[in-house]
């Protein structure tokens with residue numbers, strides 16, 4: 001039966017592939033790459049560089065297909081996400097159908113495949129359809145969250161305390177969730193942290209973590225927010241894209 005591996009490749013540092021991922025790579029016959037346009041070509045190149053580093057050339061095939069278009073500012077957000085997900089399921093169904101009977105396909109998922117990534121639920125949808133029989137396996141990776149806090153040499157949580165991971169959109173709408181003083185924010189294109197200027201909140205910010213372009217800044221939000229915004233805008237203009245994430249830590253109110 002066909003097999004598909006969803007392999008977490010870490011957040012950019014080729015040394016953050018796990019031993020398990022490196023061991024499984026040679027089993028793969030076909031790597032499926034999604035082309036997300038010129039601006040994201042660096043992310044395709046980063047994946048190819050990992051294959052070049054860990055595999056002999058000629059022992060595998062790469063099939064690249066254009067990704068499904070997605071409206072980033074839709075009027076109907078849930079409807080648009082659902083349509084996009086069905087489009088991705090169709091895309092993967094086609095790719096898996098192109099595998100030989102006992103071949104292994106692989107999707108190289110950025111960071112960890114289970115964190116803000118649709119690959120696993122989309123593959124489950126393809127499997128549920130039952131049109132193309134296949135098995136799939138998820139190989140964990142080092143997420144950008146782990147890379148961020150390691151780089152800042154700080155634990156993710158405070159002793160015995162909860163942590164929440166959320167998006168820039170949710171932070172902008174809701175602020176800190178009740179009972180949570182340590183909040184990791186991903187997918188934030190609008191610097192939602194600026195709403196905490198003037199409050200007792202520290203930020204540990206990182207962009208392009210694990211890559212040669214890595215930038216990190218930490219400090220009280222009120223002192224570093226403007227600097228982060230400036231550095232972020234410059235880097236984004238220079239490279240054409242940015243991936244950044246941050247931990248917000250509200251000062252302990254009991255002290």
Ligand SMILES: C[S@@+](CC[C@H](N)C(=O)[O-])C[C@H]1O[C@@H](n2cnc3c(N)ncnc32)[C@H](O)[C@@H]1O
Nearest residue numbers: 011111112116143144186187208209243244245
């Ligand atoms: C679609 S999510 C995928 C997350 C990924 N599965 C992970 O485990 O990190 C993309 C978001 O992850 C964060 N991210 C991924 N790689 C990053 C990196 N190298 N540096 C900083 N943030 C990163 C950013 O917040 C970005 O908007």
